Amino acid sequence: MSATVPAQRSERIEPSRAELPMIPPPVSRPKAPVAALTGLTLVALLGGWLVAAPFIVGDQARGGAWTASTRVDVATGTAVAGLAVLGLLCYLAAAISWLARYGR
Amino acid sequence: MTTSDTNATAEPEPWTNKTQSAPAPIPVSIPAPIPVLAPYLGLVASVLCTFGGAWLLLAPYALDFRHGAAHLPRTAVVDLGSGAAIAVAGIATALLFSTNLVKRLRADSSAAPESRPAKSAGAAAERQSESESEPESELEPEPAPGSEPAPEPAPSASTQETDPGGALRELLTPLVAALAADLRSHDEERRRQEP
Numbered sequence: 001m002s003a004t005v006p007a008q009r010s011e012r013i014e015p016s017r018a019e020l021p022m023i024p025p026p027v028s029r030p031k032a033p034v035a036a037l038t039g040l041t042l043v044a045l046l047g048g049w050l051v052a053a054p055f056i057v058g059d060q061a062r063g064g065a066w067t068a069s070t071r072v073d074v075a076t077g078t079a080v081a082g083l084a085v086l087g088l089l090c091y092l093a094a095a096i097s098w099l100a101r102y103g104r
Numbered sequence: 105m106t107t108s109d110t111n112a113t114a115e116p117e118p119w120t121n122k123t124q125s126a127p128a129p130i131p132v133s134i135p136a137p138i139p140v141l142a143p144y145l146g147l148v149a150s151v152l153c154t155f156g157g158a159w160l161l162l163a164p165y166a167l168d169f170r171h172g173a174a175h176l177p178r179t180a181v182v183d184l185g186s187g188a189a190i191a192v193a194g195i196a197t198a199l200l201f202s203t204n205l206v207k208r209l210r211a212d213s214s215a216a217p218e219s220r221p222a223k224s225a226g227a228a229a230e231r232q233s234e235s236e237s238e239p240e241s242e243l244e245p246e247p248a249p250g251s252e253p254a255p256e257p258a259p260s261a262s263t264q265e266t267d268p269g270g271a272l273r274e275l276l277t278p279l280v281a282a283l284a285a286d287l288r289s290h291d292e293e294r295r296r297q298e299p
Contacts, residue, residue: 030138030211033204036146039197043153043190050160050186059179069179072163073186080156080190087149094142102136 029103037091040084047081050074138212140205147201154194160187 054060054070066074164170164180176184 030204030208033143033146033200036143036150036197036200036204039193039200040146040150040153043150043193043197046186046190046193047153047156050190053182053186054179057178057182059177059182067179068167069164069169069177069183072160072167073179073183076156076160076163077186080153083149083152083156087146087153090145090149091142094139094145098139098142 029099032095037088040087040091044081044084044088047077047079047084050077050080053077138208140208140212143201143205143208147198147205150194150197150201154191154198157187157189157191157194160184160190163187 051074054067054073055062060067060070160183164176164183169177169180169183
């Protein structure tokens with residue numbers, strides 16, 4: 001049974017860790033476009049202002065039927081604010097998913 | 105095939121577990137991509153917001169908020185002011201997002217050729233000579249006299265051209281070297297067992 005033990009097993013040279021291929025350095029995390037994100041936040045605030053403007057300025061009577069300009073302001077302001085907030089949330093989601101996958 | 109060979113292949117080898125440490129993590133040479141989805145989404149959102157601002161600039165005239173009056177009503181003025189502000193902010197935001205996106209794409213395109221091994225013929229030849237010399241010289245410190253080395257597949261020029269990334273080649277090089285060393289040890293074992 002002693003012949004079953006190969007003595008050269010101990011002489012076998014395995015590739016060391018230094019011989020393994022070098023792992024490239026991680027990609028540097030790009031800087032966030034802070035100014036662009038601030039601009040998108042400003043657009044969202046402007047959309048919110050557009051929704052509230054007919055009631056703040058006083059052109060739309062409380063309880064009365066909405067005028068055409070009020071309908072346009074509320075609809076457009078809601079769309080603009082919603083798009084801006086959606087863009088911010090999508091940016092945040094994409095950035096977080098990238099960080100969760102490749103960030104260190 | 106001898107009985108020792110069958111026993112060696114059938115039974116587990118406890119003596120090999122003493123020298124083997126924990127499995128090392130597989131080296132990954134695939135670079136992480138530069139994130140371009142996030143600024144792209146911001147660019148799309150800002151462009152759509154710019155369209156909303158442009159619509160606000162046109163709405164007082166398209167829907168005739170004046171109703172024949174001499175001056176624009178206050179709601180129309182508010183619409184024009186808000187629309188102009190939203191359009192300007194949207195355009196500026198779109199420009200900033202597009203600038204950031206272009207920077208990231210340029211960085212990605214400039215980083216991609218660096219990972220390719222065959223930038224030039226000299227570099228490819230140098231890499232090929234290194235791959236042929238280094239693993240063999242390190243893994244075979246004392247070749248047995250009279251024993252022929254195990255045949256190894258030499259990377260040809262066509263292989264270099266079809267593998268532009270070089271990641272697979274770098275990943276497989278130590279595996280092939282370890283396999284060659286294992287085959288060599290088996291050959292030596294057979295020679296020692298033969299009378």
